[in-house]
Amino acid sequence: MEEGLIEESESANACTDEAAPALIAVHPTESSVVVAVGSELRVFDLRGDSAVSPLDDLGGPHHSASIRAVSFSSDGELFASAGDDKIIKIWKTDSWNCIRTVQSEKKVSAVSISQDSQYVTFADKFGVVWIVSLKEDRDTKAVPILGHYCSIITSMKFSPDGKFIATADRDYKIRITVFPRNALKGAHEIQSFCLGHTDFVSCLAFVCSQDQSKGLLLSGGGDLTVRLWDYISGSLLFTCALADEAGNLEASEIEENDKRAVTNICASSDGSLIAIAVQSFNGVMLLSCDLLAKTVSFVKNVSMEKSYIPTSLALVSSKERLWTVMGASNLTSSDLTNNNQQLLTRVRIISFLRKDPLDSCSRDSALLEDSEVPGGEKLLMQLQGCLDAAAQEAAFAAAAAAVRTSLQNMMIKKQYSVERRELRKRNRNDKKIKS
Amino acid sequence: MSARLPRKRFYRARAHSNPLSDSHFPVPICPSDVDFASHYPPQFSAPVVRFADVGCGFGGLLVALSPLFPDTLIIGMELRDKVTEYVKDRIHGLRATNPGHYTNISVVRTNSMKYIPNYFHKAQLSKMFFLFPDPHFKEKNHRRRVISLHLLDEYAYVMQLGAIIYTVTDVEELGDWMKSCLENHPLFEAVGEDDISTDPVVKLLISATEEGQKVARNGGQTFMAIYRRVPSKED
16 A cells, blocks of 8 residues: 555656746846746837747747746847757847757756857756857757756856856755856866755856956755855855745745745845745745845845745846746646636736935835836736736636645655665566566 | 674675665765764864775775875765765774774765765865776766766866876776766876876775776776876966
8 A cells, every 4th residue: 555655656756747937037128028938938029019929030949848947148139948848949139030949958947148148058957058159150069068967957147257157956056167268168167166055056146246346146045045155265155044034924824844945036236136036925025135244134025915926036127127927837727727728927026216316225115016017918918918817816826836846846855764765675677577 | 892894794785876866865065064073083183085085885995095195084985875884884993903093084975976065175185086986888877977077077176286086997988988088178187107107006996996806806907097187278
């Protein structure tokens, strides 16, 4: 009987079509917004005030499975999307035309564009980071440049000066690698490891002083902390534990065995404004980083409606706006699809108003109503799939549960009891054949 | 009689262990989290390990290196639980029967392919040993090999400039693989024949290890690759 139970739970874990959280990315000058949900890229051009359908004149394949990673280049000219369909698509953001489709051997978990927009890097599910040069001909293949040993890479970011590439993984590690001038030959020189998280690392964000002389790195993870690192030396400068802040939330219902993890982080470049999303928390937590004192402090929670647990955040420093999205793909039931079988997402925006123009740290935050959203109904229609997304509470509750389960399955280390390990040994396949 | 040396037959273990599976033993969060002081007697205050024998097996090399480098701290790293226990008991037994000796060697149970940076700071090690590693013949299992281009990045990170990496195997295919990984890595350079012939450690690679003795008994061939950590050639 016990064996039956184990088999069952294992086959449940083996389900590979896990729910993928909806992602949001905003152009650095806020000229366009992208929501990725399932295999769909929903683009809204804010400057032209119109919905855009990304096109591939080269005839490459479109995304056919969940998109797991999206990224704008720092100058905003390029955009990259990649995911479970093992293709990476690189888009020109002026026309939203695809300029390159790259094949990966494995599913992709992270994608990034180098600061000079010459290279696109992506991480596959075995923890290998590959690079594609955009300089050369169309047919250049991706080459591996570094590897986290068979660990899922959860986040990959270039340092603001472009000299380093930071990769975070499920094995609690953050690796800082020198990004060489000839990156196609591999990135073998490790500058440092930032070690201190006591659970998986889920997200990274670089911050730096205005003259760029001192850059630091922020990370969030499954231990419900945000940590500040001197990434050149790998030393941990500050740990901001958020268990109390997350625990005191009246609105959120903490379920038993519920893992509270920081799932997403974004920061203004000077660190004065940090926004994080937390597993099962209906809203966004705001923090602030003091680059001189090297501290991170909790500022406040911005709570949203009960069923709204953001799956992705994007901060546009210049416009003082935080874009958030919630949604999921691959749901087993059709909970999150409306009649047209379109995947539902919900977009919410927090606007920050400086109280005092001279003091960059004091801000008022306001959650925008749907009527106040830039781009208005047209934008919501394009990005959410419908206008009355707020009414679909049950659907979003299902999405939140699915995203939570998939995160658990992917990130939490499997811990087997001694008895279970013994049982698994006894049931080894090679032994079965012999007997 | 805890002083008696352990007998291998009481520590029977599988020949192989899957380096890819999630570890269920405790892993230090960072190098300063490792309690090396508990591994070595108090005369080594604030111990800094300089040699690492990765996949130390039954500890033959550790025991042979100990008298050769009495002031250098050496750690063996082994994934198999029972084998680690054997090495631990062997070292305790040796320390008890030879007071004052074998105090500079110890062993940890860990997966070095995943956790090398959790144990050592940047540029801490001056020698690393990879003796008779699992060959993993199938191509789909090549990623389980302990020497690979990507893992060498991490080994290079914990090795100081000029540090030496020793690899040896009795499997020609694996020997070629390890050599080509090291040859193609920009942070390693082959050690010259002259240096190899004067290095007292090289002889031990085969004579001191259980696997090496087995190969010698059977008159088999061994394939060595010995490389030095060099600075990045960029710029």
